[in-house]
Amino acid sequence: MSLTNRQILLASRPVGKATVDNFRLVETLVPAPADLAPGQVLVRHHYLSLDPYMRMRMNDARSYAPPQALGAVMVGGTAGEVVASRHPNHAVGDRVVGGGGWQEYAVVDGPALAMLRKVDTSKVPLSAYLGAVGMPGVTAWVGLSMIVAPKAGETVVVSAASGAVGSAVGQLAKARGCRVVGIAGGPDKCAYVVDRLGFDACIDHRQHRDAASLSAALKQVAPGGVDGNFENVGGLVLDAVMANMNDFGRIALCGMISGYNDEPIPLAQPRLILTARLKLQGFIVSEHMNLWPQALQELAQRVASGQLQYRETIAQGLQAAPAAFLGMLEGRNFGKQLVKLV
Amino acid sequence: MSLTNRQILLASRPVGKATVDNFRLVETLVPAPADLAPGQVLVRHHYLSLDPYMRMRMNDARSYAPPQALGAVMVGGTAGEVVASRHPNHAVGDRVVGGGGWQEYAVVDGPALAMLRKVDTSKVPLSAYLGAVGMPGVTAWVGLSMIVAPKAGETVVVSAASGAVGSAVGQLAKARGCRVVGIAGGPDKCAYVVDRLGFDACIDHRQHRDAASLSAALKQVAPGGVDGNFENVGGLVLDAVMANMNDFGRIALCGMISGYNDEPIPLAQPRLILTARLKLQGFIVSEHMNLWPQALQELAQRVASGQLQYRETIAQGLQAAPAAFLGMLEGRNFGKQLVKLV
The missing domain is CATH 3.90.180.10 (Medium-chain alcohol dehydrogenases, catalytic domain)
Structure with missing residues (x-):
């Protein structure tokens, strides 16, 4: 049969x-x-x-x-x-x-x-x-460890914060002693990100029509500026985060879901890369197989112990x-x- | 008196x-x-x-x-x-x-x-x-060594190629075994860059009205793509170079003279940073004082021996x-x- x-x-x-x-x-x-x-x-x-x-x-x-x-x-x-x-x-x-x-x-x-x-x-x-213990979790771990490389006390911003990757990024950054701000779409997702995942703050990007408005909201919850950004969205979200980056900030470019329909999504202020001496780097998790075992070990342990929610x-x-x-x-x-x- | x-x-x-x-x-x-x-x-x-x-x-x-x-x-x-x-x-x-x-x-x-x-x-x-043996030369040395980090056989593109920084970048990259393409303004500067400084090719950006045209010209002289970019100009020059970058390419952002009059100069295709896993990093030479002695030593020796023209x-x-x-x-x-x- x-x-x-x-x-x-x-x-x-x-x-x-x-x-x-x-x-x-x-x-x-x-x-x-x-x-x-x-x-x-x-x-x-x-x-x-x-x-x-x-x-x-x-x-x-x-x-x-x-x-x-x-x-x-x-x-x-x-x-x-x-x-x-x-x-x-x-x-x-x-x-x-x-x-x-x-x-x-x-x-x-x-x-x-x-x-x-x-x-x-x-x-x-x-x-x-x-x-959380697969490709999305490892993506979070690799981009955070390899590119954002945050020190305790630094501020990290994560877009698509309630998603499979973003939720892991934020919780891992919290575990490393960072202040973490999420960006997500809608009040329910923002409440979840703060109340359940333990982020310090979350901004609902649907309340903001342009990068200037989102940037101003970000400045309110991150008055000391942003040291690291794990970027899943691109477009105006990235523009707003970049406008708040501190000197020597690191941006891990993981996704640009805002542009996947092939429309052009320019970066508004590339000059900030120069004036704030930023590093902006794209990466693909499958090209860093050497990091998977270490990442999976931490992720599995955190999920099993309830420290990593999803x-x-x-x-x-x-x-x-x-x-x-x-x-x-x-x-x-x-x-x-x-x-x-x- | x-x-x-x-x-x-x-x-x-x-x-x-x-x-x-x-x-x-x-x-x-x-x-x-x-x-x-x-x-x-x-x-x-x-x-x-x-x-x-x-x-x-x-x-x-x-x-x-x-x-x-x-x-x-x-x-x-x-x-x-x-x-x-x-x-x-x-x-x-x-x-x-x-x-x-x-x-x-x-x-x-x-x-x-x-x-x-x-x-x-x-x-x-x-x-x-x-x-050549001062701030511009050290700028070339630091950005090339620290960010572009080219291997022998790779292709490096330098904008403002006949300038104080660009001319040093290209000659240092040649000394490291790279293929070097300059971008400069006008036929005299391009001839100088190739004939006197020994670059492999030079493109006159004044012959190109938009990034697509400049990008096509670049593809002709760098058919294998671009591995490293030392960027002094920004704007459409950077857009054109980025469109030709190979996977894992590095861009040292040293200047954006095209935007110094404060007009906005967006980056047309930031998605390439993701899809080609590029690294784009800004730097300021005065923040890397530890590299100055080594840089000045090489630059002085090359100028004294005639290997570094200016x-x-x-x-x-x-x-x-x-x-x-x-x-x-x-x-x-x-x-x-x-x-x-x-």
Whole structure:
């Protein structure tokens, strides 16, 4: 008996804003366990991770990764269980995370096996390995440690503060003795960031139409200026933060979700980089694999002990993935956006 | 008998473009040697250095240094000789460089004495201590070594390539085994940069009305992309270079002369910092005093041996300083802009 595998393909590249018509749901067959080739592993996905970087990969533009191929399964992180294995390192029943893409099952072999990692779900829930103890958490850890490198007592600003990356950045910065200001969209997210995550302050960017207004609000909650910025949004948010940066400030550029629809988003005052001797650096977490073990160890320990809080928005069923993804790009999620498949 | 000291003061702050009316020439008296207080040194200036940073200091805006005070002598580097001294470390006849400002004589005491440095003019001409073996040369050395940090075989782009800083950047990068492309204003400067300074190529930015055109020209002479950029100009020049940067490229932001008249100069594509994982860092040479001795040693040795070429544009007499300064801001100088006072 063969199982059906539902998959979501990239059907067309967005022109401006992405829509559900850019995706197509198809059905294929999953190979029977007896039909696996030696070295192959069959994984059933429990959770699919939806992340902002995917929007950039839908464009046919230069970026750090080649564009997502048209007609191919959308790429993405997944968490699930091994349901059949012809590989000595993977046993049926193992809980695993990997890059299985937007589908219910994946046959993993070749180089992709290197990304398939067995995880311990006794103290950390499986889904957290796609969030706080996965790529988003490590992204937070790497950008904060490597670029922002804050000292105790410094002020760090994080945009998209209630998101999977931003919430980890802020809590890690607090653990390092910093004053932390979040920027998030809406009063509920701001309340969560302060009351639950323990940030010192949070600004609702929806209350501000331009960078000058947001900058003035930031000055009120960070009167001593900003020493470090972990930037996930770009555009007017980055402009406002830059206007408040102290001399020798560091900006880790992790994402520019404000510009993922390909509209131009200039930086208003690059002269500040000169006059305040700022460092502005882009990074991609997958290029710093040497830091992952140390990062994952701290993140897992903090999640297990309850010191690192996170929140998830979970869509049900593969067919819900496109709408959930588009909603996330507009900030309708709250915390880590997942799709539950099982 | 007292000597007359002519001085140029900042009379008013520019509104937009600076003009000669922003300056005022005044005469004062120089103290007689017998009237010097203990610890004071009287220096007669032979050369006054004119540098782009002075334009930024004329504005009453946040920058790395406090604004130039209204009604005070314009700040600036000077080279001259000690004509009277009541300080044990300084003898009459010493050739010295310092920060004496836009005037013919300076009484140096207090903290300013720390900047007064005796120089050896047996192998390096006095004026070169204001250029290739002075602040501009060290600026080139520090930004190149500390931020661009090029490896042999990499491609480095330098704007304002025939200027005091740019010409040193390019020659030092060539000495480190790089391919070097200059950007300069006009065919004469470009020919000089390639034929005399030994750059691999030079682009005349005056032939290009927009960043796209300049970027295409750059791609022709640097088909393998750009790994390092020493940026003196900003604006469309920086936009064009950024569009050609390879992954993990480094940009040392040394100056943005294109925006010194206070008009906004946005950065067109900050997203490239993310997608190409660029590092963009501003720096000020005076904040890296620990690097000066090593830099000056290499620069002096290269000038003395003829390996480091430079060119000077010399205006005659203090009264010529304002017009020479304004001309430099528009690129009418060729190499280091000096004013000869003796």
